[in-house]
Amino acid sequence: MDFAFDARTEELRGKLLAFMDEYVYPAEAVAEEQRAALASPWDSPAVVEELKAEARRQGLWNLFLPDAEYGAGLTNLQYAPLAEITGRSPQLAPTALNCAAPDTGNMEVLAQFGDERQRKQWLEPLLAGEIRSAFAMTEPEVASSDATNITTHIERDGDEYVITGRKWYISGAMNPDCRIFIVMGKTDPDGADIRRQQSMVLVPRDTPGVTVERAMRVFGYEDHYHGGHAEVIFDHARVPVPNLIGEEGGGFAIAQARLGPGRIHHCMRLIGMAERAIELMCRRAVSRTAFGKALGQQGVVHNWIADARVQVEQLRLLVLKTAWLMDTVGNRGAHTEIQAIKIATPRAVVGIIDRAIQLYGAGGVSQDFPLAELYAAARTLMIADGPDEVHQRSLARRELKKYL
Known part of the structure; x- marks a missing residue:
């Protein structure tokens, strides 16, 4: 094992450290001041958009994604010291670089398992930082630490899936730019293999039957820059069958x-x-x-x-x-x-x-x-x-x- 930084990592580390000193740390106080004046606590302060524009200009964008077609093409070993640097300002830096959860995981899912239409419709705008997303897995009524407990139903009805369930602590869902949910639920709740009962579907936020019920706090914090965390109700929300990610039972x-x-x-x-x-x-x-x-x-x-x-x-x-x-x-x-x-x-x-x-x-x-x-x-x-x-x-x- 050789953990010495290669030339590309050293170059990106130098650029990122300078970016943090010149832009991110000074923006922390500015973002708080701007946020206090916003009409909605979930709106993004102007300085955050300025940071994103500067990061993109400097080539510090989508560093997390190892797929060179869509991201920076870095290995996990190359990305590790860069992610560490962003952790020094966890509210601003990951967002500024388009490397913030849950968007990172959702982009990885779409890049790895999404079809061409799904990548065109949702992955590309996420990669461009034009929209945000959420991952709807955790539920309040069951121990979600065991994912086989998930009770949300995804039932096929002709050429549509009907989603019914209640999720909470859905990160990013309070952000007004959150346009798409990746929802995990059961398409085969009585299946013999408990790890083949679940599927994932793409559910646009504006789908009838989708209600962002309330914001969930974390130790009293609303986690604004992260896009907040929400309780979300899916009440017979319908999406086309092609919104399935991968195959039924692959969730x-x-x-x-x-x-x-x-x-x-x-x-x-x-x-x-x-x-x-x-x-x-x-x-x-x-x-x-x-x-x-x-x-x-x-x-x-x-x-x-x-x-x-x-x-x-x-x-x-x-x-x-x-x-x-x-x-x-x-x-x-x-x-x-x-x-x-x-x-x-x-x-x-x-x-x-x-x-x-x-x-x-x-x-x-x-x-x-x-x-x-x-x-x-x-x-x-x-x-x-x-x-x-x-x-x-x-x-x-x-x-x-x-x-x-």
Whole structure:
């Protein structure tokens, strides 16, 4: 394994670091000011559109997509250090580069499983940043950590599918530019193979019977720049049969293909969030005095900073190994490592941000610093894309299987 950055990665890293310093970090405060003056909290601040235009001008666009026909054609190993950099400003930077979830996963699904018409109608405008999208899988009435529990019905009626169900925490659905939902439901609820009961269909937001019921908050945050999270009702919503993605019964497999890259992307960005927290911790430690000496001279603060650095270096190596495996042996071959990073990274980063908050005192939980919002985002990722316990169960069973 060689994790040295190649020439293209170094070039993009240099451009992206400069872009963050010159455009993204200064835009954080501007975006908050502009958002407060918007007619709707879900409208995009003007500075976000300016960032997107500049990123596209600089060639920092669709870096996440390994398909060279549609994206930058980077490997996971090449993209990892770039995603880490965007994680330092997780609300603005991924969106500015058109590398924000859930659009990234949806574009990957359409690129890999969509037909020519679907790619033309939905993938191309997503790649251009002209529209946004949402992925409707999680449901409030069942334990959605087990995707076979999904109860939304997708019933064929002639040349149409009729979708009936209730979803929630559907990321991006509050954004007025969200035009399309990828909806997972059951086309064969009584099928013998529980992993062949589900399918995915494309449902335009303006389809009769689709209602965005309410916004869902995350630790009190509405997550505006992400497009919010919504509860969505599908009440006998009808779409043409050609809106099926792939084949009937292929929804579970498509979901697994989508979630693998999504999990590593989250972990890449989490490392950037941890680096931002360490930077803020160190700046605070050398600028504040308590009990007669700088916080940075307190032994407990030394421990916090040292432990954080060790954890980040460990996590980065594990993420890079996972990216390398995904590139060389595929997602299935990297299954163990994908689960390992999904367990380890959010847990460790939550602890690092928590100690940074402690160092800032009241300021750490305020809106004047990004730490509280970083904490909420990192803590949520212990649930999103599968809770830790599900991954631990699967990983442990795979280890035990060697001895049975």
